[in-house]
Amino acid sequence: MKTLLAELRLVLRLFQADVTHNRKRIALTVIAIGWGTLSIVMLLSFGEGLRRSFYTNTRGMGVGIAVVWPGATTRPWAGLPAGRNIQFTDEDAELLAARIPEIDGVSREYATRRGVTVGEKTINARVRGVDARFGAMRNITPQAGGRFLNERDIEEKRRVVVLGDELAQDLFGSQDVVGRTVQIQQSTFTVVGVAIPKTMMGMYSGPDKGQATIPATTYKSMWTDHKMSNLIYRPLTPELGDQAKAQIYRILGGRYRFDPDDLRALGVWDTRRNQQITDNIALGIQMFLGLIGALTLFVGGMGVANIMYAVVQERTREIGLKMALGAKARQVMAPFVVEALMMTAMGGLLGTFVSLTIITGIGLIPVQDDALAFLGKPTFSLPIAAATALILGSVGALAGFFPARHAAAVQPAVSLRYE
Amino acid sequence: MTAEQPLIELQGVRKVYSTGRLEVEALRGIDLDVHRNEYVAIVGPSGSGKSTLMNILGCLDTPSAGRYTLGGETVGGLDRNRLAEIRNRHIGFVFQNFNLLPYASALENVELPLLFAGVSARERHERAAAMLERVDLANRMDHKPTELSGGQMQRVAIARALVNRPTILLADEPTGNLDSASGKAIVSLFEELHAAGQTIVLITHDAGIARLANRVVRVQDGTIVEDVRAAA
Ligand SMILES: Nc1ncnc2c1ncn2[C@@H]1O[C@H](COP(=O)(O)OP(=O)(O)OP(=O)(O)O)[C@@H](O)[C@H]1O
Numbered sequence: 001m002k003t004l005l006a007e008l009r010l011v012l013r014l015f016q017a018d019v020t021h022n023r024k025r026i027a028l029t030v031i032a033i034g035w036g037t038l039s040i041v042m043l044l045s046f047g048e049g050l051r052r053s054f055y056t057n058t059r060g061m062g063v064g065i066a067v068v069w070p071g072a073t074t075r076p077w078a079g080l081p082a083g084r085n086i087q088f089t090d091e092d093a094e095l096l097a098a099r100i101p102e103i104d105g106v107s108r109e110y111a112t113r114r115g116v117t118v119g120e121k122t123i124n125a126r127v128r129g130v131d132a133r134f135g136a137m138r139n140i141t142p143q144a145g146g147r148f149l150n151e152r153d154i155e156e157k158r159r160v161v162v163l164g165d166e167l168a169q170d171l172f173g174s175q176d177v178v179g180r181t182v183q184i185q186q187s188t189f190t191v192v193g194v195a196i197p198k199t200m201m202g203m204y205s206g207p208d209k210g211q212a213t214i215p216a217t218t219y220k221s222m223w224t225d226h227k228m229s230n231l232i233y234r235p236l237t238p239e240l241g242d243q244a245k246a247q248i249y250r251i252l253g254g255r256y257r258f259d260p261d262d263l264r265a266l267g268v269w270d271t272r273r274n275q276q277i278t279d280n281i282a283l284g285i286q287m288f289l290g291l292i293g294a295l296t297l298f299v300g301g302m303g304v305a306n307i308m309y310a311v312v313q314e315r316t317r318e319i320g321l322k323m324a325l326g327a328k329a330r331q332v333m334a335p336f337v338v339e340a341l342m343m344t345a346m347g348g349l350l351g352t353f354v355s356l357t358i359i360t361g362i363g364l365i366p367v368q369d370d371a372l373a374f375l376g377k378p379t380f381s382l383p384i385a386a387a388t389a390l391i392l393g394s395v396g397a398l399a400g401f402f403p404a405r406h407a408a409a410v411q412p413a414v415s416l417r418y419e
Numbered sequence: 420m421t422a423e424q425p426l427i428e429l430q431g432v433r434k435v436y437s438t439g440r441l442e443v444e445a446l447r448g449i450d451l452d453v454h455r456n457e458y459v460a461i462v463g464p465s466g467s468g469k470s471t472l473m474n475i476l477g478c479l480d481t482p483s484a485g486r487y488t489l490g491g492e493t494v495g496g497l498d499r500n501r502l503a504e505i506r507n508r509h510i511g512f513v514f515q516n517f518n519l520l521p522y523a524s525a526l527e528n529v530e531l532p533l534l535f536a537g538v539s540a541r542e543r544h545e546r547a548a549a550m551l552e553r554v555d556l557a558n559r560m561d562h563k564p565t566e567l568s569g570g571q572m573q574r575v576a577i578a579r580a581l582v583n584r585p586t587i588l589l590a591d592e593p594t595g596n597l598d599s600a601s602g603k604a605i606v607s608l609f610e611e612l613h614a615a616g617q618t619i620v621l622i623t624h625d626a627g628i629a630r631l632a633n634r635v636v637r638v639q640d641g642t643i644v645e646d647v648r649a650a651a
């Protein structure tokens with residue numbers, strides 16, 4: 001390739017000659033490549049933003065957790081008829097946590113809608129009684145200055161509450177309300193924390209931002225008649241999810257006398273599945289977007305190839321001359337490939353520059369809009385840069401290679417015939 | 420001279436061009452030997468097959484039939500890259516219409532064959548410059564072809580043909596596009612080269628030029644009708 005390097009100066013000169021000759025056509029082609037690059041970078045970056053926001057948002061409800069609701073039996077079992085309702089007790093939570101090594105933690109969740117009052121204002125919100133670990137499991141993070149419920153809150157049945165960000169805003173007109181009090185059905189609760197805003201792609205019984213969370217023990221002491229809504233648990237690792245689920249059916253089946261294979265006796269939602277599916281969908285969308293971008297770029301590549309074919313046509317005599325002087329096939333081809341690569345590189349730089357400008361511009365818009373929070377902002381990344389460069393490189397190389405092969409097939413005797 | 424193996428040996432060489440329905444037999448059985456340091460002029464009417472013959476001698480084209488041996492190597496059946504190598508090492512072409520690259524300087528034009536031979540930039544430069552001096556163009560090295568006269572362009576082309584020290588210099592009507600004064604300068608350059616040992620095959624219409632060669636081969640209708648060696 002020593003000769004290729006040596007000939008680069010000549011190639012640059014040739015390219016210059018082509019540019020002055022075909023100024024308009026080359027400008028259009030470079031713009032087409034630029035447009036293709038713009039679309040591929042934008043689409044991939046948009047897909048990347050979407051993927052990341054999907055990733056975060058599917059985990060808004062918690063990472064790898066599962067929710068268990070009591071159901072009703074559908075089969076007779078151990079002499080008992082079908083159609084019995086199952087009901088959870090506090091001991092169930094302890095038992096599952098103690099007996100199933102595949103489980104990392106369990107939290108109870110009692111819940112009903114109650115009036116939550118601040119001064120004159122009452123909002124009918126979902127009030128839930130949970131354990132201390134609920135916050136970490138369900139990805140409820142307190143804003144600065146506040147905290148989630150702790151073990152002592154549970155033990156001492158404290159009248160403390162963690163508010164969802166929207167509920168705090170609606171009640172107080174502010175989220176900076178740690179230490180203030182709210183009334184929940186004539187009882188006074190102290191606000192110990194307000195959750196940071198988050199977007200949730202999966203949820204049950206409404207988003208966390210509108211809920212009030214209090215200790216399970218406090219909840220039970222206030223409303224004795226009430227039944228547990230559900231349990232949540234987290235398998236130690238995602239791979240242990242199915243095993244943990246089977247164990248829950250077995251243990252609760254033994255306790256409440258239902259067939260461990262009677263799936264309707266319990267409702268189990270293993271969010272890990274959804275997370276995997278959503279991750280795959282997001283990746284699929286990104287790949288699809290990338291494919292569309294690549295096709296656009298491909299069309300630009302056709303333009304380059306087209307120009308290069310015309311250039312080969314114009315230069316057949318020169319090609320024949322080079323052959324007469326002893327140029328081998330690759331020495332004839334190299335300039336055309338290099339020229340196509342140069343055009344592609346110019347368009348690629350143009351497109352990347354414009355894309356990065358746009359992406360930076362969108363990045364400056366503050367995220368308030370729900371749609372933007374859900375879809376995410378277009379995000380440029382190293383793999384995107386690598387993928388774009390790879391596609392550009394192959395498009396350029398192909399756009400140069402085929403015309404160059406055409407050039408190498410020139411018959412020197414014919415092209416040099418004196419006209 | 421006869422004992423020595425000829426540089427060029429053509430035996431029964433034919434060339435048929437098929438253009439659609441029509442077949443043109445441009446060469447109909449050529450037998451020709453050219454020895455080292457010969458200066459051969461090929462003459463003949465237009466369309467007689469002179470350029471076709473030169474293309475075959477220069478390995479730009481291959482015979483349809485017959486045998487061509489160049490410096491002991493049979494050319495038929497070689498692949499394109501090997502033929503390119505032979506052209507690069509053994510053949511120097513001079514064309515009627517110069518065929519210089521318009522965007523390159525005289526020096527760069529002369530460097531081309533060395534570039535394809537993979538010669539280093541410095542050596543390329545030195546050898547090309549020396550060759551341009553040899554054809555009296557030392558002061559025109561950086562000129563583009565459009566900035567040169569016809570005679571000067573042809574001298575650049577001759578420098579280019581000679582720069583890789585070819586075994587044979589092949590020239591097809593090198594004076595055809597030149598005024599008589601420039602043409603004479605080219606012809607005397609050829610004589611100098613021949614005197615210095617260069618083997619030359621020259622195609623010309625000009626009987627005056629042909630007379631200066633030490634052998635005149637007359638082609639007509641694709642066959643050699645006369646082959647006259649000048650008495651030395
Ligand atoms: N590539 C080609 N395809 C078809 N026919 C060709 C081709 N090249 C040459 N011929 C034909 O072959 C014959 C010989 O052509 P050639 O160019 O060798 O003649 P020439 O002696 O060089 O003529 P001139 O003195 O006019 O240059 C002519 O009839 C020509 O038309």
Ligand SMILES: [Mg+2]
Pocket residue numbers: 469470471591
């Ligand atoms: Mg001719």
